Amino acid sequence: MDRIEPLVRKPVASIPGKPAIVEHEVLADRRRVLTKDARGNVALWDVLLGTEIVLYGKADFHAKRRELWEPRHVAPWFTCDHRLGCLCITLTSNTAFAVEDYAVNVGFGGVPEDRKVNYGKLVLECVLAKWRFFVVQSIVQNCSISPGGSSGCGSDVVYGMRLQQSCSGSGCCNGGCGGRGCIGCGSSGANHRWGRANNCCYGGGGGDDVRPYYKELWPKYWQLETVPAVICSGSDGQRWRRLLTSFNGSEIEPDEVPTWVADVVLRSAIVASLVSQVTFYLLPVKGSNLPTLSITRLQAPHILEVHKVAKYCCEKLQEHGTHLEVLPGHRRRVPLSPLRAPPGTSDVQPYMPYRVLELTCNGLAVPYNMDLAAVRKFLWREDDDLTFHYGVRDPSNPAPHPRLEPFG
Template sequence: MIRLWDLGQQRCVHSYAVHTDSVWALASTPSFSHVYSGGRDLSLYLTDLATRESLLLCTGEHPILQLAMHDDSIWVATTDSSVHRWPAEGRNPQKAFQRGGSFLAGNLSFSRARVSLEGSTPVPVFKEPTLTIPGTPGIVQHEILNNRRHVLTKDTAGSVKLWEITRGIVVTDYGKVSFEEKKEELFEMVSIPAWFTVDTRLGSLSIHLDTPQCFSAEMYSADLNIAGKPEDDKVNLARETLKGLLAHWLAKRKQRFGSQPSANGDLLSGKDISHRSITHSRIEIDSNAENDSMVYPPFEFSTVYPPSIITEGSHGGPWRKKITDFDGTEDEKDFPFWCLDCVLNNRLPPRENTK
């Protein structure tokens, strides 16, 4: 049901029963004489608010979520990841009604109480969009595996994939197989603390790290197949993942600032940040021997398909940037301090706080 409200009277003055299910998106002409509507019934309608005449412009395979007018066309976003552009006669909507097939909108919710002007069921005016921007299938199901390094996902196309979180890539595409059967097949009898959470509500794989819980998981270097490192050395998964994510930023920072000593010749640590002049970078790289800055292969992220970091620093709101877009000028105003303290100074929260 579409409702027209009078804000002065604070009441609904007209109702238009056009759709057979919930209306989720609206867009009007600049003069507010006509309105385009779409929703759960997969259909896009054009309605004259004065005459109540409506026209079915098109139907699709997915519910409509958003509409956006552009010149004589309208962009339609659905629960599918692709975006379509349809003809809409936005500058002169009456042209669309000249094609015939219109009907009078009823005024009872979901009743389809229409008086068809031509005595027939509405037929879509347009069969195909004029342009489609293809998207990738969205993730609709996921499972974190026991090794806490892999996540199994299933997308809208039915494809099941295995992701390696510490590298941000798909390591295996199983195709259209049973998600439950593949989950059972990949089960391992191991116990590693949960150090991240997963969110797929936007159709993509988002990994959340929260301190100090994210630093609770460790593995032996032998289990990670890290060459040149003692087999019994423990590797903190979150710390190495952060180092891999910020490797490009760290390299750019070294190129831009180098190792700038303080007055007494020592490199500044996180404790000394507040004493630096605001005209200079306020984070320095701790290059002492104890700071292992090497990024190991199990934590190397792709620069061809780089992941994005979404976070917020001490100033302003959240921001998003690909890991290859960092220019080295970002500091604690942009990143959480605990993240920089881990990457630059190799410091983790006290052990008792990570349990």
């Protein structure tokens, strides 16, 4: 049989695809993920934003991994893989709400210092914001909500939560679900651009607090140039897939959307805080002649940063008549303060150093940007209660700084 020769031997055009992700590393903060694609391009992703935040181009993946390492101890709240060639983030009901952080550390402005943000709750609300919008809109229409907020169901609307609980004719029902939850899959590739958030406030809080408690704009609904997909397991174990922009409110709870997810996204349920407490002692350095605080055994969330411990210590010492300064972090040189000369004296002004507080743990100066969990893991390294010692920093002989090796 004669061989048939092709009419066209060269392609008229080619459509290059995005290279697949072949390697990834979840960083110590459990928020950023470093990836490498098939072309050797390295990128940094932010799970809370659902997109790449830094494109390094062709770089040494392991060198960049060491460069980005920091002494943090954060519980795992998601699992990550790249089996599909893209970055896949998986949330489950057992661990999704295991991590909280202070809102100011996450990036919110104009909020109280003690306000906390739950990572899993934030991601779920961003991913399913469009679904929630259509579901609440449908409930409002079915229950004939008046402009003033009252309804024929006998309840006011509080972000759709009270209405959902009181209106039996809604399209969503309560029920148990053993599904694995939602999987957000971002597209891979070096040409992926940064995501842009819309102008929408991240409102939340449960109970009677109906006001958005974050004044800063936040991507309540991710608007990304490369749209992620959401994969979810329903009550029957079957998985379904939607693009982030394809939700229309027809996804039913619990058949398609697990109840534990709908509780958080639709009814603004307050997730149980899994943030553990750390017990620690605050004692003066022997021979420092500093007074002992009235309360030496304290307890605080493990996400509390050391600079707040230092500030607390100075405030309590001030009550005992001892005034010390708190420097941001640690500096090699202590700033000097000029003493004002009395009127009519020489302009030559002597200098006197500030009396600066120094916190140590196991004889090492504690970096003020570390949290209690990190101090316990990297400096204390014992099973009993953590112990800090406070003293006056000697500029000529300060406490040694810890040598923290990456992944050590």
